[in-house]
Amino acid sequence: MNAVSLDNNGVGAANWAGPVLRVGDLAESVARAIAEDNPGKRISILDRGDYVRIHTEQTCRLTKQTLERHLGHPYELRLLEIEMPSFSGRLETCADEYVWYYRNS
Numbered sequence: 001m002n003a004v005s006l007d008n009n010g011v012g013a014a015n016w017a018g019p020v021l022r023v024g025d026l027a028e029s030v031a032r033a034i035a036e037d038n039p040g041k042r043i044s045i046l047d048r049g050d051y052v053r054i055h056t057e058q059t060c061r062l063t064k065q066t067l068e069r070h071l072g073h074p075y076e077l078r079l080l081e082i083e084m085p086s087f088s089g090r091l092e093t094c095a096d097e098y099v100w101y102y103r104n105s
Helices: 025-037 064-071 077-083
Strands: 016-022 043-047 051-057 059-063 086-088 090-094 097-101
Touching (some): 016 025, 016 059, 025 051, 025 059, 025 064, 051 059, 059 064, 077 097
Antiparallel strands (some): 016 051, 016 086, 059 097, 090 097
16 A cells, blocks of 8 residues: 555645544554555555544545455445544545545536
8 A cells, every 4th residue: 555644734735635534443444445456656645543534636536346445244334334433535426436526626
């Protein structure tokens, strides 16, 4: 994974998009899946203790297929919203893919 670290204030994250998840196995699997679903992009993983921010620049894609492979079992993406108290950017959802994106408007 091509992780990038930000300082504690999140400096450098202005154009980043992605989920904020409760810490745990799901968050770890989401981070791995996002790294795989966004090849060549820098991934920011910022652990805040109780939650983790997982972001990429401009657009962050997560597919059901990749997440299920990392979890090792079937998973409905809509259930992710229970573990996602927040996110950066805007979010487009469908049954097999979530896409967070940054748009300056």
